[in-house]
Amino acid sequence: MLRYWTAGESHGKALVALVDGFPAGVAVDPALINAELKRRQGGYGRGGRQRIESDEVDIKSGIWQGKTLGSPIVLEIANRDYKLERLGDLDRPRPGHGDLSGSVKYLSGIRGVLERASARETAARVAAGALAKQLLAEFGIQAFGYVVELGGMRLEPLPGTLEEQRARRDASSVYSLNPSLDGQVQALIDQCGREGDTLGGIIEVRVEGLPFGLGSHTQWDRKLDGRLAQAVMSIQAIKGVEIGLGFEAARRRGSQVHDPIQYDPAQRDTPSLGYVRPTNHAGGLEAGMTNGQPLVLRAAKKPISTLRKPLESINLQTKQPEPAAYERSDVCAVPAASVIVENVVAFEVAAALVDKFGGDSLVEMKSRFEAFLALARSR
Numbered sequence: 001m002l003r004y005w006t007a008g009e010s011h012g013k014a015l016v017a018l019v020d021g022f023p024a025g026v027a028v029d030p031a032l033i034n035a036e037l038k039r040r041q042g043g044y045g046r047g048g049r050q051r052i053e054s055d056e057v058d059i060k061s062g063i064w065q066g067k068t069l070g071s072p073i074v075l076e077i078a079n080r081d082y083k084l085e086r087l088g089d090l091d092r093p094r095p096g097h098g099d100l101s102g103s104v105k106y107l108s109g110i111r112g113v114l115e116r117a118s119a120r121e122t123a124a125r126v127a128a129g130a131l132a133k134q135l136l137a138e139f140g141i142q143a144f145g146y147v148v149e150l151g152g153m154r155l156e157p158l159p160g161t162l163e164e165q166r167a168r169r170d171a172s173s174v175y176s177l178n179p180s181l182d183g184q185v186q187a188l189i190d191q192c193g194r195e196g197d198t199l200g201g202i203i204e205v206r207v208e209g210l211p212f213g214l215g216s217h218t219q220w221d222r223k224l225d226g227r228l229a230q231a232v233m234s235i236q237a238i239k240g241v242e243i244g245l246g247f248e249a250a251r252r253r254g255s256q257v258h259d260p261i262q263y264d265p266a267q268r269d270t271p272s273l274g275y276v277r278p279t280n281h282a283g284g285l286e287a288g289m290t291n292g293q294p295l296v297l298r299a300a301k302k303p304i305s306t307l308r309k310p311l312e313s314i315n316l317q318t319k320q321p322e323p324a325a326y327e328r329s330d331v332c333a334v335p336a337a338s339v340i341v342e343n344v345v346a347f348e349v350a351a352a353l354v355d356k357f358g359g360d361s362l363v364e365m366k367s368r369f370e371a372f373l374a375l376a377r378s379r
């Protein structure tokens with residue numbers, strides 16, 4: 001079973017991911033993890049903190065001579081902005097953050113809650129996902145995330161091969177697949193920032209090269225759609241997850257939703273095994289299992305809760321109305337969230353891959369993977 005936990009506070013000494021159940025024999029390149037950490041810190045609309053931090057992973061355990069050992073892997077990202085011990089508490093909870101509910105639940109101040117609720121924690125999740133991607137690459141599986149809507153503005157993805165789209169996304173200041181709209185989006189973010197407000201958006205992640213049969217219909221907690229939804233919903237500020245058509249499926253007739261099944265022997269050696277679908281409204285999952293099509297997932301990110309022009313709140317000491325607290329904050333973190341969702345999805349897919357073809361070593365996984373494909377093709 002491949003899984004991970006994270007630890008660390010926003011202004012604490014470090015963020016840590018402990019990855020357990022990672023197969024032995026996978027070559028790990030820390031530069032690939034650092035590249036994802038850097039992307040998470042970028043994107044137009046982020047504030048001062050990203051200029052202070054320059055995240056780099058320090059692999060503390062689980063690797064020998066560049067390859068995984070099969071033992072737990074600890075990934076650590078130091079906080080260059082460490083100052084937790086010097087920070088005071090807040091007394092005016094921010095609507096939309098964990099300040100009020102967390103301080104009531106833990107009978108504590110707000111600081112202890114916001115430090116862990118903060119999305120700084122996602123640096124550890126991105127590191128874990130970027131490690132998992134190195135396992136996926138061994139099987140020709142790639143996860144790819146981008147922004148499709150920001151502040152209500154649709155950023156229609158331009159078509160192209162995965163490589164063309166990757167180049168397009170990496171050229172876009174908001175990580176969309178339509179960089180010609182960057183100027184308009186930046187103007188929207190700037191305007192919103194001047195007004196002391198914040199913006200949300202929608203992210204799409206595609207996973208290509210997936211074999212049939214990751215996840216299982218046999219038990220609720222083994223369904224891959226359910227696992228993905230839980231993992232993605234748990235990302236800070238994500239308020240909705242859709243797979244394939246998602247909510248739109250509810251508005252259409254069945255004949256306009258379900259993907260017909262055809263067979264094309266020329267495609268027998270592709271992940272579809274020749275079972276071609278003219279549409280992919282299911283987003284690559286049926287009954288909680290991958291169906292040989294690309295996985296397509298969307299996530300809705302709400303606008304950041306900390307507003308420079310704060311909403312109404314209550315001073316917890318006096319119980320009198322006062323504006324909510326303001327701490328240095330971003331205007332828009334949707335591009336960064338696209339990196340987080342991409343890596344969180346990659347980790348869940350890798351976990352499902354280990355479940356199916358697991359898991360002590362890469363060599364064993366690969367031989368089971370090939371054996372399964374041969375059996376499935378010969379049916």
Ligand SMILES: Cc1cc2nc3c(=O)[nH]c(=O)nc-3n(C[C@H](O)[C@H](O)[C@H](O)COP(=O)(O)O)c2cc1C
Nearest residue numbers: 097098117118119236237304305306329330333336
């Ligand atoms: C990449 C990213 C950056 C974020 N930056 C901020 C921020 O600067 N200020 C803020 O108030 N919330 C920020 N958030 C959102 C909060 O962390 C989140 O709203 C809060 O933890 C409450 O959790 P919930 O929105 O999931 O209910 C960010 C979220 C993400 C994904």
